[in-house]
Amino acid sequence: MKRSLISLFSLIAISALVFAGLSYYQPLLTETELSVAEDSLQVETVAYEPTLLYGLVVDNLQIFEQTVKPNQNLSEILSAYNVPTQMVYQIAKASKEVFDVRRILAHKKVTVLCANDSAQSVKAFVYEPSPLEYVVFDLSDSIKVYKQERPIEVKEKTIVGSIESSLWESMMDAGASPELFSVLHDVYAWQIDFFRIQKGDAFKVIYEDKIVEGQSVGVGRILAAEFSHMGNPYYAFYYNQGSGEDYFDEEGNSLRKAFLKAPLNYSRISSRFSYKRFHPVQKRYKAHLGTDYAAPVGTPIMSVGDGVIVEATFGKYNGNYVKVRHNSTYTTQYLHMSKIASGIKPGTKVRQGQVIGYVGKTGLASGPHLCFRFWKGGQQVDAMRVQIPPSEPIKEDHRTAYMGVMKVWMHRLQEVKNTGELPKNTVENPIVLIEKEESASPINRLMIP
Numbered sequence: 001m002k003r004s005l006i007s008l009f010s011l012i013a014i015s016a017l018v019f020a021g022l023s024y025y026q027p028l029l030t031e032t033e034l035s036v037a038e039d040s041l042q043v044e045t046v047a048y049e050p051t052l053l054y055g056l057v058v059d060n061l062q063i064f065e066q067t068v069k070p071n072q073n074l075s076e077i078l079s080a081y082n083v084p085t086q087m088v089y090q091i092a093k094a095s096k097e098v099f100d101v102r103r104i105l106a107h108k109k110v111t112v113l114c115a116n117d118s119a120q121s122v123k124a125f126v127y128e129p130s131p132l133e134y135v136v137f138d139l140s141d142s143i144k145v146y147k148q149e150r151p152i153e154v155k156e157k158t159i160v161g162s163i164e165s166s167l168w169e170s171m172m173d174a175g176a177s178p179e180l181f182s183v184l185h186d187v188y189a190w191q192i193d194f195f196r197i198q199k200g201d202a203f204k205v206i207y208e209d210k211i212v213e214g215q216s217v218g219v220g221r222i223l224a225a226e227f228s229h230m231g232n233p234y235y236a237f238y239y240n241q242g243s244g245e246d247y248f249d250e251e252g253n254s255l256r257k258a259f260l261k262a263p264l265n266y267s268r269i270s271s272r273f274s275y276k277r278f279h280p281v282q283k284r285y286k287a288h289l290g291t292d293y294a295a296p297v298g299t300p301i302m303s304v305g306d307g308v309i310v311e312a313t314f315g316k317y318n319g320n321y322v323k324v325r326h327n328s329t330y331t332t333q334y335l336h337m338s339k340i341a342s343g344i345k346p347g348t349k350v351r352q353g354q355v356i357g358y359v360g361k362t363g364l365a366s367g368p369h370l371c372f373r374f375w376k377g378g379q380q381v382d383a384m385r386v387q388i389p390p391s392e393p394i395k396e397d398h399r400t401a402y403m404g405v406m407k408v409w410m411h412r413l414q415e416v417k418n419t420g421e422l423p424k425n426t427v428e429n430p431i432v433l434i435e436k437e438e439s440a441s442p443i444n445r446l447m448i449p
Ligand SMILES: [Zn+2]
Pocket: 271, 288, 290, 291, 292, 370, 371, 372
């Protein structure tokens, strides 16, 4: 054992000597070789340390930084540096596969590197489409264009607040970004209507902040959240049990709810969602933004999800119809009913599967059918194609792991003091490095005690 260690050490020493020897005779060293040589033998090396910018050596160059002006194209940007139009054309051509120069946008950063002589010819320029990446146009030899991505650090952040007027204002006051509001809204879409929040509601959110070169560039995942709504705490914990990202409550129930596959027991789908179909009654092409289910008159129609009735009335074209708002994202509508179920009127709360009416052919309909319409975020979408995330609870083989993870986060949430009054709302910034963006979500593993 000892002997092999010794021989290992001598091997390293010999390699280091060989390395040092090589270093001595090769003045052009890469940085890594230099540092290896310095570390192992502490030889005093007169190191030439080039100044790098975007990975380019800029020691003998002049650096001009600017932002793209509105409606300024590449030709205009470069003409200020005496780059001829023909050259711009060649640059655009060479860049085609990597970056379309027509997509250069106003207010983005451009850095131009010019020779430090009287001609000041452009050696390279760099365009930054986003803080995450930049495109290098190297003109020093032949034209080389390449895109570089900056490494993203993910740091954990906590935000706390209570609602004085609206959730939006409270979150912005506490230093959150609109993006965080939107991510949190998605997490709680089925539990809390973010646009009907009450004064006195409060939130604590632990989330990932994406950092590039010290600047926050976006929101990653929400890791854990507590939302006190009308005196009840609603918890959300991130966990991936193999079926993708999902959020669960303290008991392991999914925060998402699925819709029924169809609102009735139907015999066939007589017409699908289409932007152009031949209308059987009007005898002309028009959009059909719904799914038609053929079924006998009187077939019960069910609400596809929990919600509140927003319309239950008669219309010339829709006939007897009912509209259900499920949450601030999803709304569904049921047309041509022979009869609206009793008790179904605006404001009525309905459960998933509850009968809200019966199939008929009232309004503009050629035969008995249900026309089912689906809204997502205010847009009419094809209910047959809309992707509703899964809503299974934590599986049995994941339960122990999940509960472990959940308890750690629950404890963390309880440690976050709810500051109550608005001026005291703060963004805590513990700057705990969780992981690099590139790696697959190790959070489940990481947090198991
Ligand atoms: Zn229809």
